Amino acid sequence: MATLVWQAPMTYLSAGDEAAFFTWLQSIPGVVAVRGVGRELHVSLKSRRISQASLRELIALYSRFGGRLSELAQFENTSNTTWFRSPAAIWYAGVFAEVPDSSVEEASSGRAHRPGDVARLED
Template sequence: MKLMIDLNSFYSAGDERRFFEGLGDNPAVSGYRGIAHQLQVSIVQKHLNHDTLRELIALFYRYQIPIAPLAPLAENKRFAWLADERWYWHQSMIT
């Protein structure tokens, strides 16, 4: 699964480093690369579980990256909890 995300500006080199470390530390992320002004994030779905997905959502949310590219996962029974509007990311996912 490939996600295309728009990156916002980072506040410092350390801030940018921590973002990419967060991506690299997530077992569900197999890689990433910049394409124009976007970042393509490669996800290995067999490594995607509740914890790895929550970490990815938290990382995106922390860096104000819309999580709308993750919305199709909510159609999967295993990730139906993503669509629950009580979660803090819900609004970000549907916009």
């Protein structure tokens, strides 16, 4: 089982917007439970292996309602990596920016750097 955690605050523009969020979320195949835990919303999924359609729905839902796209990286597998990890995909930076991959390099300082890291000058 996989669990996604939405952090508060979640912003809805109306009661209908909130209803649309929960209706959409609960309609995604593989989602088995949605419950509030403190200021978090825990979304339980049947498995980490979800269909392409379900993963695309989660990407769309997270994008529309401001979820942390990086949580979705856990669903990458050999059958979806080609399209899911494509640098041309609009979600790529949000999903994979924080996930180490083969582009991580060791700098002379011994600290790992990824593309996009900000260099700091030392005094």
